[in-house]
Amino acid sequence: MSDTAYTPPEVWDPETVSGGKFANINRPTAGAREEKALPTGEHDFQLYSLATPNGVKVTVMFEELLEAGYSDAEYDAFTINIGDGEQFGSGFVDLNPNSKIPALLDRSGPEPVRVFESGAILLHLAEKFGAFLPTDHTRAEVLSWLFWQMGSGPNIGGGFGHFYNYAPEKYEYPINRYAMEVKRLFDVADQRLAKSEYLGGAEYSIADIATWPWLAPFVKGVIYGEARKFLSIDEYEHVARWANQIGERPAAKRGRIVNRTWGDEDTQLRERHSAADFEGKKL
Amino acid sequence: MSDTAYTPPEVWDPETVSGGKFANINRPTAGAREEKALPTGEHDFQLYSLATPNGVKVTVMFEELLEAGYSDAEYDAFTINIGDGEQFGSGFVDLNPNSKIPALLDRSGPEPVRVFESGAILLHLAEKFGAFLPTDHTRAEVLSWLFWQMGSGPNIGGGFGHFYNYAPEKYEYPINRYAMEVKRLFDVADQRLAKSEYLGGAEYSIADIATWPWLAPFVKGVIYGEARKFLSIDEYEHVARWANQIGERPAAKRGRIVNRTWGDEDTQLRERHSAADFEGKKL
Numbered sequence A, B: 001m002s003d004t005a006y007t008p009p010e011v012w013d014p015e016t017v018s019g020g021k022f023a024n025i026n027r028p029t030a031g032a033r034e035e036k037a038l039p040t041g042e043h044d045f046q047l048y049s050l051a052t053p054n055g056v057k058v059t060v061m062f063e064e065l066l067e068a069g070y071s072d073a074e075y076d077a078f079t080i081n082i083g084d085g086e087q088f089g090s091g092f093v094d095l096n097p098n099s100k101i102p103a104l105l106d107r108s109g110p111e112p113v114r115v116f117e118s119g120a121i122l123l124h125l126a127e128k129f130g131a132f133l134p135t136d137h138t139r140a141e142v143l144s145w146l147f148w149q150m151g152s153g154p155n156i157g158g159g160f161g162h163f164y165n166y167a168p169e170k171y172e173y174p175i176n177r178y179a180m181e182v183k184r185l186f187d188v189a190d191q192r193l194a195k196s197e198y199l200g201g202a203e204y205s206i207a208d209i210a211t212w213p214w215l216a217p218f219v220k221g222v223i224y225g226e227a228r229k230f231l232s233i234d235e236y237e238h239v240a241r242w243a244n245q246i247g248e249r250p251a252a253k254r255g256r257i258v259n260r261t262w263g264d265e266d267t268q269l270r271e272r273h274s275a276a277d278f279e280g281k282k283l
Helices: A055-068 A090-095 A118-129 A141-166 A171-197 A206-220 A237-245 A249-253 B053-067 B090-095 B118-129 B137-168 B172-193 B205-220 B237-247 B248-257
Strands: A047-050 A075-081 A103-106 A113-116 B045-049 B075-079 B103-108 B111-114
Touching: A047 A055, A047 A141, A047 B103, A047 B237, A055 A075, A055 A118, A055 A249, A055 B053, A055 B118, A090 A103, A090 A113, A103 A118, A113 A118, A113 A237, A113 B137, A118 A141, A118 A206, A118 B137, A141 A171, A141 B111, A141 B118, A141 B137, A141 B172, A171 B137, A206 B053, A237 A249, A237 B118, B045 B090, B045 B205, B053 B075, B053 B118, B053 B205, B053 B248, B075 B118, B090 B103, B090 B111, B103 B118, B111 B118, B111 B172, B118 B137, B118 B205, B137 B172, B137 B205
Parallel strands: A047 A075, B045 B075
Antiparallel strands: A047 A103, A103 A113, B045 B103, B103 B111
16 A cells, blocks of 8 residues: 555646546536436426436335325436436436436426435425325434435445445555445444334334435445455344345335346336336346 | 555455554444443533534524524534544434434424434424425425535545545545545536525525535635645635625524634634623634
């Protein structure tokens, strides 16, 4: 581990930066890079997303609402290929100036509203339908765990996942830093789930819907190469119990394949417009 | 930049990790490290915090509520010295199993509730008092920017701040990675604030209260050493307009010194129990 020859300049110059899997995507500026309208469907809810953990949160939420009988939660889901830079098209940037999936257009109210950031979308839908978020004294606990996930995600994905799996070279210090933090976060969840059926308490809530897509792939060993082994994820038996339990929910099985563009063809659903779209898919 | 001699082991072993300013604090496990009760005051709201950006969010929120005439928002604020590991005392862990400041005990309802994560605390208080969060169609925009801040903070603090300022050595790749992201985030905010007085729209909201403590210190050049110059923060004139505007609010002036343990003595207020505690302080 030696990088000490490096002394940062007084003023950082992005032109000096090269390399990395996402080098063609990352820039130090925001805003649209090309004019490009978004497709739209017929339902009130228009979702633009990809089946990454942050994307899966929202498709699981919609499928849970539909599963629970809220038929007004029908939605059209379109795939945004972030590797191709579709998040920088003008239509998408109008919905989310931060150019990240997922983004939602909600046309169910008196005037259309945009919602961006997965946590905001979950909260918006939970409030709209009165579901998966208690209104009594247990609400604060659910909100706490929801925000805990939102603050944790960047350390798991952009931190650990990037340095362990995506960065052009292996750097020891950042890998150690984020391995430490991801294990700590798993332990936080594990200790909680040892005492509580769900993160927010006795009831399944948007705190679980937000967290499951980030932790379950580690339990199943399907994220960041050998991360499950590297981080000894098998130690967290209560997280595994919870992840497997949620994984059996029909809505979770459906939601995780919406906007999926990898894996076997029958585990991909690039666009979702109705329940019939899941026919023939392997759930 | 060369760290390529490093090959991660199959299974990560925390015992092999050394160094770093926070090495005595960071562990891969959660939970209390010692029995230690928290002090309590007389008000309904008991806050345990430190005047870092995440802490300042909540003290500004309380001071804004009081400034707006919500006298039920009186609070006792106690300092948690994270450098001394006070976040691992059993009383604090009972309030926040994630061992991060800020944490709140709310005794105003029929039974006491804990709230952790700064964003959850802001939302909890906004809902309780019906303030700084609209209930009409503009609510989704405020929630989107609130969650945008929550997802951004880790990249600004634990990412850029750590690698540029706190890490034991300067590593070029992570510094470039997070400099890119922080500049992008500033540009997202700058483009928004060019068109909108506040992040969530025409009205000051919890989205601003959450974001101001993270961006304003860059504008003022009081965070992470030479970060203001390194990142050319002067480019973001609309962020500066907004940061300075909020900085003039009496509640922001008070909130930022609560639980502060550094700087001149007259800019520190280690415990706050009433408005009188600010007397003689330099606001």
